[in-house]
Amino acid sequence: MQQLLRKDVGAFEELYERHSRIVYSLVLRILRQGSTAEEVVQDVFLQLWRNSGQFDLRRPFVPWLLTMARNRALDQLRLKSERQRRREDQTEEFPQIPVAAPEYEAALDDQRRAERVRALIRSLPSAQKKAIELAYFEGLSHSEIAASLNEPLGTVKSWIRNGLLRLKEGLQATS
Amino acid sequence: MNSHDQFRDLIEAYAIGSLDAPERAALEAHLAGGCDECAKALEEAHWLVSQLAYLAPDAEPSGMLKGRLLQTVRAETAGSANQSSVRQTTVPWWLWAGVAALLLFSVYSAWNERKLRNEIANLQQQTEAQQAERQKLEQELTAAKTQAHEAMIWSDPKSKKIMLPPKDPTMEPLEAMWHPDMGLVVRGWKVPSPGEKRVLQLWLIPKKRGGKPMPLVTFWPDASGKFSAMVENPPDAMSDTQALAITEEPIGGSSQPTSTPMWVGGVS
Numbered sequence: 001m002q003q004l005l006r007k008d009v010g011a012f013e014e015l016y017e018r019h020s021r022i023v024y025s026l027v028l029r030i031l032r033q034g035s036t037a038e039e040v041v042q043d044v045f046l047q048l049w050r051n052s053g054q055f056d057l058r059r060p061f062v063p064w065l066l067t068m069a070r071n072r073a074l075d076q077l078r079l080k081s082e083r084q085r086r087r088e089d090q091t092e093e094f095p096q097i098p099v100a101a102p103e104y105e106a107a108l109d110d111q112r113r114a115e116r117v118r119a120l121i122r123s124l125p126s127a128q129k130k131a132i133e134l135a136y137f138e139g140l141s142h143s144e145i146a147a148s149l150n151e152p153l154g155t156v157k158s159w160i161r162n163g164l165l166r167l168k169e170g171l172q173a174t175s
Numbered sequence: 176m177n178s179h180d181q182f183r184d185l186i187e188a189y190a191i192g193s194l195d196a197p198e199r200a201a202l203e204a205h206l207a208g209g210c211d212e213c214a215k216a217l218e219e220a221h222w223l224v225s226q227l228a229y230l231a232p233d234a235e236p237s238g239m240l241k242g243r244l245l246q247t248v249r250a251e252t253a254g255s256a257n258q259s260s261v262r263q264t265t266v267p268w269w270l271w272a273g274v275a276a277l278l279l280f281s282v283y284s285a286w287n288e289r290k291l292r293n294e295i296a297n298l299q300q301q302t303e304a305q306q307a308e309r310q311k312l313e314q315e316l317t318a319a320k321t322q323a324h325e326a327m328i329w330s331d332p333k334s335k336k337i338m339l340p341p342k343d344p345t346m347e348p349l350e351a352m353w354h355p356d357m358g359l360v361v362r363g364w365k366v367p368s369p370g371e372k373r374v375l376q377l378w379l380i381p382k383k384r385g386g387k388p389m390p391l392v393t394f395w396p397d398a399s400g401k402f403s404a405m406v407e408n409p410p411d412a413m414s415d416t417q418a419l420a421i422t423e424e425p426i427g428g429s430s431q432p433t434s435t436p437m438w439v440g441g442v443s
Binding site: 007009012013016020021022024025026028029034037038041042045046049050060062063064066067069070074098099100101102113114117118121132133135136137139140141142143145152153154157160161164165167168171 | 184187188191192193194195214215217218219220221222223224225226227228229230231232233234235236237240241243244245247248249251252356407408412
């Protein structure tokens, strides 16, 4: 990241090699269309290149990158039928997403943590897992999820909060 | 559970983006108030939520994407390098001739620009008129949707009617209808206007002991004293709510009541 700040193309290429796969997988899961997903991934990495000076080096990079990519993909998903608003909303400003790694973050490397996350979410009841996926990948609100799953609003709220707390506890337990 | 704990319980849902508007607004107001504990919890919740990206099925972007990206960043790097070298070079005499030709061209361009600017101004006026028309239609559509939603709440047999008698016996009582899924509507007639720079605010009083009133919507009656206020997603269920209350508050509403309730109606 330090080299990227000095506009080192080699550093940018290395960063792309290391992270493009998970970023593309996430964006493709949200948008479900390869060509649009590639456009969003291109935007994300170009924004990173052009505005790297604004990145707060004290923040963990990968979670920040994934959050930015998710936000971009959800914007694209919501604004598919509102092209005009998309032009108005997309700014070149670097999003300041307050992300801080918890103490247990260092306990697992990325690959092992990814496997743990998948296992923990898989262990949830299927409706609870579905509610979390609708919130994360479709960007739906509690009410929209409740309507989509035909479940009471309070149940959906509990599913999402408890599911995320279970994920947190599961990741903490490995530290 | 105190009010801070209630906000703390919303942090994970806020980070994943699933909070409905009223809860989101209440939490953002709490965060804006400078709660360090919630701000820190939110930073960690953003990290936790980002880990859900690993649930996405593994996929690889095309090699063309990498090619396009590297081509763009190399071109931008070369562009800025060229700009630097141009700044360091001495300007040759023939370039001055070019500059003179450019000046002539600029005169023509200025005339042309003025003409284009007039055309753009006309187009902008047309666009603004169309946008205003569109906004008006959108407002009408939103109002119609709200009215339809309110009508459904009022007519659905699952809705519970709640009367809110006034504290001042010279005023009229208010009526509310609460539907377990569609939300809550309060309406009234002959309601006096609040004071200058003041609004009326609806509160939900939780049943649990020590639970603080939860702020809902703010509103004004119209010139005839009529109003209708809707809350699509009340922050608590009807069964957990003791009463509804309405107070007068400063414009923008308050996070906790600052005046004695003018109307109170028991829910359950």
